[in-house]
Amino acid sequence: MSLVDRRIVLGVTGGIAAYKVVQLARNLSLVGALVDVVMTEEATKFVTPLTFGALTHRPVYTDMWQLSEGTDIGHVTIGDRADLIIIAPATANTLARLAMGMSDDMLTTTVLASRAPILLAPAMNVNMWANAATQANVATLQSRGVQIIPPTAGRMAEPMVGVGRLAEIDQIEAEIRLALGKKFGVLAGKRLVISAGGTHEAIDPVRFIGNRSSGAMGFGLAAAARDAGADVRLIIGAASATPPLGTQHIYAESAAAMQAAIEHAIEQGCDMLIMAAAVADYRPVSVADNKIKKTEQGDQSLSLQLTHTTDILASLKERTGFVKIGFAAETHDLEQYAQAKLTRKGLDAIVANDARTALGASDNAVTVFSRDGQRWNFARQAKTELAQQLIALFSSFLRR
Numbered sequence: 137m138s139l140v141d142r143r144i145v146l147g148v149t150g151g152i153a154a155y156k157v158v159q160l161a162r163n164l165s166l167v168g169a170l171v172d173v174v175m176t177e178e179a180t181k182f183v184t185p186l187t188f189g190a191l192t193h194r195p196v197y198t199d200m201w202q203l204s205e206g207t208d209i210g211h212v213t214i215g216d217r218a219d220l221i222i223i224a225p226a227t228a229n230t231l232a233r234l235a236m237g238m239s240d241d242m243l244t245t246t247v248l249a250s251r252a253p254i255l256l257a258p259a260m261n262v263n264m265w266a267n268a269a270t271q272a273n274v275a276t277l278q279s280r281g282v283q284i285i286p287p288t289a290g291r292m293a294e295p296m297v298g299v300g301r302l303a304e305i306d307q308i309e310a311e312i313r314l315a316l317g318k319k320f321g322v323l324a325g326k327r328l329v330i331s332a333g334g335t336h337e338a339i340d341p342v343r344f345i346g347n348r349s350s351g352a353m354g355f356g357l358a359a360a361a362r363d364a365g366a367d368v369r370l371i372i373g374a375a376s377a378t379p380p381l382g383t384q385h386i387y388a389e390s391a392a393a394m395q396a397a398i399e400h401a402i403e404q405g406c407d408m409l410i411m412a413a414a415v416a417d418y419r420p421v422s423v424a425d426n427k428i429k430k431t432e433q434g435d436q437s438l439s440l441q442l443t444h445t446t447d448i449l450a451s452l453k454e455r456t457g458f459v460k461i462g463f464a465a466e467t468h469d470l471e472q473y474a475q476a477k478l479t480r481k482g483l484d485a486i487v488a489n490d491a492r493t494a495l496g497a498s499d500n501a502v503t504v505f506s507r508d509g510q511r512w513n514f515a516r517q518a519k520t521e522l523a524q525q526l527i528a529l530f531s532s533f534l535r536r
Contacts, residue, residue, distance in 0.1 A: 137313070137321045137363045140168030144312065145214055145250070147223035147243045148188070149230045150178025152293045153259040153302035157224050158183060160305050162191045164312070172197065172214045174243045176230070200242045215249035220316055223247075224285075225259035225302050228270050234282075235273035253315045257285040257308050262298030285311050310382035313363045321365025322531045328366045329401040330358045331413035331448075333375030335391045339440065340424035347414050348495040351375025353463075354412035356523030358383045361410075364527055369401045373413050376496075391415045391445035398448060407534060408459040411449050412487075414495065418442040453482035459533045460484050465491035471503070478505055484533055487526065504529065 146161055148154050164171050173188040174197045185196035197214065215221075223230065223243070230243075234256075239245040247254060256277065264270060265287060274284055285308055290301045302308075318324050332354020336344035351372065358370045359380035368383040373394055379385055386401065388394040394415060402409065421441040428438065449462050462483045464474040467490065474488035485506045494500045501516035504526070512529060514522055 137317050137365070138168065139164065139313070139316070141170060142168075142219045142316060142320075143170045143172065143214075143217055145218045145221040145246060145252070146171050146173045146188075147221065147226075147230075147246070148173060148175045148179040148183070149223065149225060149227045149243070150176055150181065151225040151227045151259050151302075152182060153225040154179050154182040156302055156305060158187055158191065160222075160224065160308055161188050163305070163309055165192045170194065172218070174198075174214070174246055176241060176243055178227075197242050197246075200245065212249050215246040215252075218246075218250050218252040219319070220253050220255065220312060221247060221250055222255045222257065222308065222312055224257035224308055226256040227258075228260045228264045228267070228273075231256070231258060231270060231273045231277065235276040253319060254282045255285060255308075255311060255315060256282060257303050258287050258300075259302035260287070260300050261294070262292060262296055262300045265300045283311070283315065307381050310362070310380065314365075314382040317363045317365030319365070321363065322528070323361055323534075324365030326366045326407040326534065327369070327405045328358075328361045328408045328410065329369045329371065329398060329406050330354055330361065330410045331371040331373070331394060331398060331415075332358065332379070333373035333377075334414045335373045335394060335416045335445075336389050337391065337416045337419035337445070338423045339420050340426065340428045342427045345416060345419065345442075346374055347416065349373075349375070349414035350377045350496045351379070351413075352377040352498060352519045353494070353500060353523065354410075355379050356519045357410055357412055357527060359520070360523040360527040363524075364531060369404075371397045371401065371413065373415070391419060391448070395446055395448045395451070402452075402455070402458070406458045408461065408530065409452070410461045410530065412463050414463075414465060415448060416445055419445050447481070449481045449483065459530070461530055461533075462486045464488045465494055467491050471505075474503075474505055478507060483507065485530070502526075506533075 171192045189196045239248045285303045288301045289299045291297050333351035334347040334349035336346045338344050358368050361368050362382045370383045371386050386397050388397040421443050460483045466473045470488050474486050478486040487502050489502045499518050502514050504512040
């Protein structure tokens with residue numbers, strides 16, 4: 137789901153981590169969100185309003201009596217029209233005041249005047265976070281539907297290590313996208329299982345049979361599904377790309393492990409399975425217990441006996457109650473092989489692409505075939521952009 141013209145209130149409170157949130161404001165603004173920054177007086181001692189204003193190209197609110205547009209009352213207007221409120225960093229003091237329902241400054245009053253989803257990203261001293269009073273305030277806020285993005289462990293501003301650091305900006309942005317997707321997205325309330333990457337089929341403890349899949353296409357699909365509001369279980373094989381935040385990661389190195397992980401995820405509830413992983417077709421019949429040594433004399437060749445792995449999608453042919461999307465990576469006769477797999481495996485649709493230009497690349501061109509005879513062609517483009525278009529198409533299958 138696009139963030140263009142989504143109204144996001146970014147509350148900034150008085151903690152040293154306020155400097156990190158400048159990047160969040162910039163990231164959201166660059167993708168088209170309308171970011172209204174509301175700062176407490178204490179926050180302005182760490183970062184100036186000018187910094188946020190220069191990056192968002194919008195007014196920054198610091199004063200309870202500040203008007204937003206013309207004669208609009210600031211805290212009422214921006215709170216009422218907000219699509220989402222995120223407060224980062226949220227100090228211990230802010231958590232306490234929100235838990236008590238106080239409205240004594242621009243930020244707390246804006247929160248009370250809004251019906252939008254509220255996300256809080258706490259950041260504070262280790263002992264302050266662990267304090268029973270802080271934890272009670274967090275529990276109170278969560279009971280009211282406020283989402284907490286937990287602080288992480290690490291070195292603090294003071295010479296101390298522990299839990300209390302602001303969550304990484306990428307994590308906060310992912311949670312914002314997920315929250316907006318659950319409110320506005322076409323996949324809100326849906327559970328998707330998506331596989332990504334290749335598999336490694338062991339020869340010995342060191343070597344394996346694998347392929348060039350980076351996982352980028354599957355990860356792009358998972359990110360796009362997350363942004364559309366889906367609860368995404370991402371089954372990850374061997375991959376070099378970075379999996380998206382805001383999705384549940386389940387690692388499965390081999391074809392057998394991936395099959396088990398997918399079956400388990402389906403049992404937990406699944407509206408759609410997207411099998412984007414490049415699963416090995418063959419595996420060694422036996423795996424050596426120790427590293428196979430190179431011989432110095434005699435025959436220098438090594439023979440491996442291979443057997444078929446289980447075709448995961450074919451094994452699910454008789455399973456119903458969810459949409460099944462497959463991928464076909466071929467080097468020739470692409471449409472013929474894709475159509476045959478579509479029928480043989482009982483799929484709702486299949487994505488056909490050229491394995492020679494798709495595996496390991498950052499872009500792709502695909503053709504989608506559905507079981508009712510329709511086809512869609514997607515020109516070569518970045519996999520992240522392609523993934524958004526594919527998810528928009530796949531979501532329509534759920535409404536049929």
